[in-house]
Amino acid sequence: MSKQVVSTKVNGDPVDFICDPRESLLDVLRDRLGLTGSKEGCGTGDCGACSITLDGRLVCSCLVLGVEAEGKEIGTIEGVADGADLHILQEKIIDHAGLQCGVCTPGIIVAAKNLLEKNDNPTETEIRYWLAGNLCRCTGYDKIIRAVQDAAAELRKAA
């Protein structure tokens, strides 16, 4: 047995790929599908830069094998904006200067979006615990938290 064929949906589109059983889903997304928005920070599930959703569940794509994605719906940072229209979270991260180097940002946005889909009015504590697995070495987190709170308020207004 060498490579395996895997059928998935990525950001709503059917996507088939061929991968080695040892390849992480992160490597598949980046190197085989050209979706380089998900970043590799640590490769061991500690930093959250590779955060994606798998059937709606937030996970680190470095801790999922590509072959495990068979039949799954994958959501990545590339599916967050609607064409040229940024998601409100992306706008708020920019407005609040919630990024500098940008490596953690895709993971932060995917994780925060997943939180707001479950809870449209999280407390600061809930946001901080939810994002505890998304490490940022630039911002000191405060601007990110404010951006998420601001985005949540906007989403509640729109609802």
Added chain:
Amino acid sequence: MKYFKPDSFDDAIEIATKAEGTTRFLAGGTDVLVQLRADIVTPDTLIDLKGIDGVSDITQNNDGSWTLGVAVTGAEMSEHPTLEKDWPGVVEAMDLIGSTQVQGRATLVGNLCNGSPAADSVPAMVAAGVTLTVKGPNGSREVAVEDVPTGPGKTSLSADEVVTAVHIPASGAGRGDAYERFIPRTEMDIAVVGCGISLRVVDNVIVEARVAMGAVAPTIRLVPDAATALEGSTLDDAALDAVAEAARAACSPIDDKRGTIEFRIDVAGVLAKRVAKTAYERARAAQ
């Protein structure tokens, strides 16, 4: 590495029995994939259990007990509408492991079979009296959680055996359980000391108790002397002092960057008292 995704435990066992070299079972993968990437363990055979019916189910049985599939994640346990009401200690212990992302994948059985003496869910499972069904080529057997770890990274399961289900007893009236760990920060860390306690009260008197300590010995330890210290009491100061003393006496920890031997032993007593209070309050409320 060969990857298999069988649709029954029997097939999984057959694959494991025939496999040569190193075999790993895969559920959440939060340890297996880290070890793979770090070249600590590169399995020749990887058997993904998530294609087997029922492995993601949380079921309450007619007698009030619970059966959890081996791929049930921490997030699924926390989100379950009634499991936490019966066994708050087991659920809170599992919930302490890793980040939101890790919770989306990590499992009780993975935490146990990884064999870490600091595994958070294991003292809570031991205190709750959780048992496992383990299946191998010669049939099934029931194993208590405390009989699984034999040392750091080691378990009593043989290479062709696989855990097929997790059984949590019925909680019943007057039951309370709790788990706490000491870490130097508030999230995303490994226990320096952990303590799980389950007890049952009748008329505010503790009639039975189980106390388990984590990260203070080569394996998670069930501490019968600490349970004896609680039983028959209403958790007065004398009982609290006795449980702390018994918890400390059960420790044979290592000295490392996260805690010295002296510190771990001291904290073991502090945590045992604190966790006993929480478990007792929960038990009283459940009478």
